Amino acid sequence: MKNSLPYKIITQVICVVLLVILVFPLYLMLEKSLAVSGFGNYAKVFEYFNLIPNVITSIIVVGGTLIVVSIVVSMAAYAFSKLEFPHKQAVYYLILTGMMIPTSALIFPLYQIVRGLHLNNTGWSLVFPYATASACFNLMVLTNYYNALPDELIDAAKIDGANKWTTFIQIMLPIAKPGLVFVLIQTFLSAWNELQMAIIFINDTSKQPLSVVPLRFAQTTSSSGFTINNLFAACIICLLPIAVFYIFASRQLMAGLTAGAVKG
Structure with missing residues (x-):
């Protein structure tokens, strides 16, 4: 058929x-x-707003989140997949239950932690909340990827005298690169586009990430001088970085999705 x-x-x-x-x-x-004034609509956006601080905040937030996720999740996934320790399965499934908790339910306790560390109104206030919010899904994906890799690789490394740390860094992690790249791309997309925590944790509009900026554009539209065409131009400007990233990362994203399916 x-x-x-x-x-x-x-x-x-x-x-x-x-x-x-x-x-x-x-x-x-x-x-x-592009209606009415053409590219003049884009020029007017930069006359009204200085977007450089917002771009810097987005880079700090996304970069810090990717570093935390790449270190913590890659090691945790390897431990749950290939190492043995007491109550491993119970701890693993307990962590995965975090995917059932809505992010909105975690905002208040996370904000209390951020404020207690005096990180509010900084880009760093979003790094660990973003990494935590995506940790459960990323852990599940990368653990399943490690599960598809044969245990004979670890046995061969032991015969050659490699310890657990060397086996992970020099053998297993390079082989799991497609899965890790997929996790990092997913984390990048979610961290760059997140809105709710960015508004609550950072009150200073000049320090907010780029994902929040379109709200300022919408508020400015109600005042004189900033038209609906300027608003659409501003949204295109905010959308452009993530669109360019996705164009170049789409091949790696598909490779991460399919590579784990054909192993083992």
Whole structure:
């Protein structure tokens, strides 16, 4: 049935319809951003706002989150997959239950911790909350990836005299690179686009990450001089970094999704 002509036509039509639904809002945003004044709408955005501090905050937040996730999650996933310690399965599934807790329920206790550490109103106030929010899913993905790797690799390393740390750093981690890259890309996308905690933890608008800036644009639109076309241009500017990143990272993202499925 899957090779029949009607099936192929129906699936292609469905794909085209879904593509139009996804792309049309982006096309509308781009078309409106160039209406009336053309690229002058983009120039006016930079006349109204200095976005450099917001970009710096986003880089600090995303970069710090990626560093924490790459270190903590990669080691934790390897431990749960290949090492033996008491109550390993119970601890693993207990951590995974964190995926059932909505992020909004964690905002108040996380804010209390951030304020107690005097990190509020800084980009660093979002690093550990973002890393924590994505830890459960990332741990599950990377643990399953390590599970697909043969234990004979570890046995061969032991025969060669490698200890557990050397085995992890020099053998297992390089092999698990596609899975780790997938985890880091997912973390990058979620950290760059997160809005709720960014608004609550950082009150100073000049220090907020770029994901919050469109709200300032929308508020400015109600005042004189900043039109709806300028608003769409501002949204395109905020969308551009993540779009460029996704274009270059899409191949690695698909490799991370498929590599673990064909191992073992």
